[in-house]
Amino acid sequence: MLPPAARLTRSQDFGLVVRRGRRAGRPRLVVHVLKPDVPTLDSSKVGFVVSKAVGNSVVRHRVYRRLRHVVRPVLAEMPPGTLVVVRALAPAAEASSSELAADFSSALRKVLR
Template identity: 55%
Template structure:
């Protein structure tokens, strides 16, 4: 489980990450990463798993797998970053090892040069 202080809850944070973040696509997922300048908060991570991925049971399974994988990778995210992981329909059909490989590759590419957002987020 992802620690509560790292969970993205506000729709404004999701929108900021998706609209202004660096987008990196892999066969099973897409990540959007933005670094908000002037924030020393812990990184926030959110997940988007649409109905295209499968039934509610399948979507929740994919979301749990992604949360578990992200918990182990929080250290690679800079403080003050917003990350949204969007699962693609193929995420429900691959092994956890393949999902982890795609997530690692996407995070490596996104964190190499994250987009910076100069405006602080509102509370």
């Protein structure tokens, strides 16, 4: 579970990150990252988008749990105030945790360059 301070919950925040942030796509997911313009002490936050295109409720929640497990250790290493949105694509339903982790780390490296 992610602590409440590390979660994106407002629709406006999701929209801001998707519109103004940098994006990197991989076969199973897309990562959007918005770094703060000025240094801040706020913690980094992450939000997940797992649509019905991924599968039924059981499949979507399984993908969400796997992504949350992949992102949790990386979140603490990000610059303070960074906002991240991870959008799962349909192939994520059949992906293993290691495949999701590889896609996430690859996309994150590209965006944070």
